[in-house]
Amino acid sequence: MWHWSNVTESLPVVLRGFRLTLLATVLGSLVAAVLGLALAIAGRAPTRWVRVPVRAAVAFVRSTPVMIQLFAAWVLLPRLSVTVIGVGVLGVHYAAYTSEVYRAGIDAVPRGQWEACTALSLPRHRVWRAVVLPQALRNVLPALGNYAISMFKETPFLSVIGVAEMVHQANEFGSEHFAYLETLTLTAAIFLVASYPTSVGLRTLEERLARSH
Amino acid sequence: MPPTTGLSRRSLLSGAAALAGGAAAPALVAGCSRTGGADDLLASIKKQGYVRIGFADEAPYGFKDGGKLAGEAPTLHKAIFTALGVPELRASVVDFGSLIPSLNADRFDVVSAGMAITPERCENAIFSEPEFVSPTALMVRKGNPKHLSDLASCASGGVRVGVLTAAVEKGYAQAAGVKSGSITSLQAQQDGLDALVAGRIDAFALTGISLKWLAKTNADAPVEVLPAFVPVVDGKKQYSPGGAVFRSKNTKLRDAFNTELKKITSDPDRYVRLIGKYGFGTAEIPPKSLTTAALCKG
Amino acid sequence: MGDFIAALSHSLPDVGDGLLTTVEVTALGAVLALALSFALGLGTGSPWRTLRVPLRAVVEFFRGTSLFVQLFWLFYALPILGYQLTPLACAVVALGLNYGAYGSEVVRGALAAVPRGQWEAAVALNLTGWQRLRLVLLPQAWPQMIPPFTNLLIQLLKSTPLVSLITVGDITFRMQQIRAGTGDTRDAYLLLLVVYFVLAAAATSGMNAAERRAKARLGLGAAAARRPRATALERAASRGAA
Numbered sequence: 001m002w003h004w005s006n007v008t009e010s011l012p013v014v015l016r017g018f019r020l021t022l023l024a025t026v027l028g029s030l031v032a033a034v035l036g037l038a039l040a041i042a043g044r045a046p047t048r049w050v051r052v053p054v055r056a057a058v059a060f061v062r063s064t065p066v067m068i069q070l071f072a073a074w075v076l077l078p079r080l081s082v083t084v085i086g087v088g089v090l091g092v093h094y095a096a097y098t099s100e101v102y103r104a105g106i107d108a109v110p111r112g113q114w115e116a117c118t119a120l121s122l123p124r125h126r127v128w129r130a131v132v133l134p135q136a137l138r139n140v141l142p143a144l145g146n147y148a149i150s151m152f153k154e155t156p157f158l159s160v161i162g163v164a165e166m167v168h169q170a171n172e173f174g175s176e177h178f179a180y181l182e183t184l185t186l187t188a189a190i191f192l193v194a195s196y197p198t199s200v201g202l203r204t205l206e207e208r209l210a211r212s213h
Numbered sequence: 214m215p216p217t218t219g220l221s222r223r224s225l226l227s228g229a230a231a232l233a234g235g236a237a238a239p240a241l242v243a244g245c246s247r248t249g250g251a252d253d254l255l256a257s258i259k260k261q262g263y264v265r266i267g268f269a270d271e272a273p274y275g276f277k278d279g280g281k282l283a284g285e286a287p288t289l290h291k292a293i294f295t296a297l298g299v300p301e302l303r304a305s306v307v308d309f310g311s312l313i314p315s316l317n318a319d320r321f322d323v324v325s326a327g328m329a330i331t332p333e334r335c336e337n338a339i340f341s342e343p344e345f346v347s348p349t350a351l352m353v354r355k356g357n358p359k360h361l362s363d364l365a366s367c368a369s370g371g372v373r374v375g376v377l378t379a380a381v382e383k384g385y386a387q388a389a390g391v392k393s394g395s396i397t398s399l400q401a402q403q404d405g406l407d408a409l410v411a412g413r414i415d416a417f418a419l420t421g422i423s424l425k426w427l428a429k430t431n432a433d434a435p436v437e438v439l440p441a442f443v444p445v446v447d448g449k450k451q452y453s454p455g456g457a458v459f460r461s462k463n464t465k466l467r468d469a470f471n472t473e474l475k476k477i478t479s480d481p482d483r484y485v486r487l488i489g490k491y492g493f494g495t496a497e498i499p500p501k502s503l504t505t506a507a508l509c510k511g
Numbered sequence: 512m513g514d515f516i517a518a519l520s521h522s523l524p525d526v527g528d529g530l531l532t533t534v535e536v537t538a539l540g541a542v543l544a545l546a547l548s549f550a551l552g553l554g555t556g557s558p559w560r561t562l563r564v565p566l567r568a569v570v571e572f573f574r575g576t577s578l579f580v581q582l583f584w585l586f587y588a589l590p591i592l593g594y595q596l597t598p599l600a601c602a603v604v605a606l607g608l609n610y611g612a613y614g615s616e617v618v619r620g621a622l623a624a625v626p627r628g629q630w631e632a633a634v635a636l637n638l639t640g641w642q643r644l645r646l647v648l649l650p651q652a653w654p655q656m657i658p659p660f661t662n663l664l665i666q667l668l669k670s671t672p673l674v675s676l677i678t679v680g681d682i683t684f685r686m687q688q689i690r691a692g693t694g695d696t697r698d699a700y701l702l703l704l705v706v707y708f709v710l711a712a713a714a715t716s717g718m719n720a721a722e723r724r725a726k727a728r729l730g731l732g733a734a735a736a737r738r739p740r741a742t743a744l745e746r747a748a749s750r751g752a753a
Contacts, residue, residue, distance in 0.1 A: 001591055063711035064704050065669040068683070072700040078411030156579035160676070162397055162404075167579060171587075172398055175310030175379040178337055180587035188576045188584060196575045270688070277688065280525060307678050311587065318590035403691045431694035
């Protein structure tokens with residue numbers, strides 16, 4: 001039933017997929033981190049014409065499944081490669097989540113800070129860059145890290161549009177060599193080994209940040 | 214003390230737990246089964262009056278047409294099993310790559326998907342004699358902009374080829390010299406056409422029969438199916454003959470099946486009457502020289 | 512587009528089946544996840560190490576491996592070991608285990624957030640461990656659990672398209688069949704997005720209503736806040752004036 005030869009033969013294939021998994025996670029997290037901030041700021045825009053569509057778009061993206069978003073993007077954007085689409089959809093999907101985290105962080109900045117900025121006649125971009133964001137972002141970091149880990153565990157969805165990440169490779173090898181047991185167990189092990197220490201590390205970071213405040 | 218209204222928390226919790234157990238249990242118990250057994254399959258399916266078949270929802274080999282089971286394999290198998298005294302087919306759909314694993318896991322008794330007979334598959338199951346031959350073809354964008362004809366031309370042209378996961382065309386492409394990096398594995402036939410139209414791949418390699426059916430369903434799509442060719446692997450021509458698949462120990466069923474199958478393949482009129490509407494004509498009838506034993510050896 | 516709508520109306524019973532299956536998978540998975548959340552949440556918060564440590568490992572395992580891999584493992588790998596579950600059972604078990612593990616953290620956190628004084632008072636009143644939980648701690652922890660549980664439920668609903676990959680006939684699966692029959696990929700996927708959006712909205716409003724009711728019963732909700740409560744001073748004043 002369990003053949004170690006399948007493990008040794010499939011390992012290089014699965015690891016090749018893992019490289020793509022990591023790449024997608026890192027790039028997707030960057031997109032989510034940057035886009036999320038932009039969405040959070042836009043969601044607080046003074047004009048309704050910006051605020052309402054942004055909030056509505058974020059709500060729509062948050063309420064629909066990643067897998068269907070991937071399918072839709074795949075068929076609507078034929079010019080983009082599947083990897084770009086994968087990273088883009090993951091990034092946009094998680095940006096919808098991170099924008100809420102940023103919003104909470106921004107809202108937590110005391111009103112007095114905003115009023116002081118008005119009193120000092122600071123230009124808008126200085127208000128954001130020098131006063132509000134540094135305070136808002138400090139506690140956002142652990143949450144962003146958690147979303148990055150979640151994204152890491154959702155990268156297998158990319159296989160449905162043909163991105164050759166880890167699970168795609170595991171499935172292909174498994175179906176060609178009738179070795180599903182070994183390849184899927186190996187894949188699960190790699191996910192666990194990669195994500196568990198990271199989440200423990202994040203939790204310690206979170207506690208340290210909470211204490212230092 | 215405020216009066217307790219309707220659902221107290223205790224009953225809510227115990228109710229939830231009972232519901233969880235009650236809901237999950239039948240699904241699990243009914244579904245949890247051991248795999249294994251002895252070969253009295255033919256006798257038992259005759260007794261129960263139905264045989265469980267598995268298919269991959271791949272037109273025109275075995276698929277659901279508006280809820281009804283249709284395609285070359287189910288139609289042929291219905292005729293064969295009826296002749297064997299088993300009037301009913303009960304079908305389950307799985308993806309192509311799981312057909313043989315699911316067969317061996319006892320999810321069903323026969324694979325009715327026109328599966329190509331390959332030596333590797335023969336190691337894990339037994340096939341009937343060939344039901345048809347189906348040479349490979351390429352679907353390309355209309356006008357054949359890359360001037361392709363067969364897999365060898367794809368290799369020399371350095372183009373991207375799409376194949377279905379776990380299907381034989383991947384091996385054919387690699388044997389023809391197409392680099393692994395240029396081969397895209399896709400999940401479904403429609404994905405192949407969409408990818409071709411979108412420009413993600415330059416050619417979609419599948420059996421000519423499947424591609425013609427796919428083009429028919431997508432009549433407006435700017436694609437065309439090139440004439441079929443016979444791929445060569447290690448010097449041997451691959452006619453991609455397809456057959457029914459049984460578990461390795463069900464030899465009695467396989468032999469009875471073959472007897473009835475032979476009656477149909479030796480009668481071209483009957484063959485075309487049964488499955489002509491799916492694109493199988495006299496050209497697809499397997500030559501008598503093509504035997505499963507030889508195909509399994511490779 | 513016209514062809515697609517025609518094919519859609521032609522296969523309406525299949526589409527209905529698909530929607531029902533999606534709801535069924537979501538509901539069954541959620542029920543199992545809820546039960547496991549409490550079982551694992553109480554276990555990982557328990558004072559006994561022999562219970563806490565192994566259950567903690569179980570929780571970390573299901574949180575640390577991807578749901579996708581768990582589902583595929585149950586469907587493809589388990590039969591090789593000799594046991595098989597129906598596709599639906601695979602789906603429910605995978606969803607239940609995965610979201611149960613996440614839910615256990617919600618339960619554990621909510622219970623830990625109940626003021627210690629409540630626990631001490633319950634001990635002082637000679638309530639047994641179970642009575643403490645049932646009568647004092649859980650009722651107060653429960654309203655706090657609802658918002659994170661709502662989030663998890665929506666996430667669970669959004670993971671159900673996954674089951675179409677292991678041939679469970681949910682709405683995604685049916686839509687893929689219609690797509691294959693019509694060749695109209697774009698409309699099929701866009702319609703799917705809308706369907707899931709509507710399902711998620713319905714689930715969210717349902718859970719919000721449940722939250723309001725749970726809070727009202729504890730006198731914490733908005734309705735209770737609206738009811739004017741006389742301060743001690745006002746009560747004394749009205750008594751004096753009478």
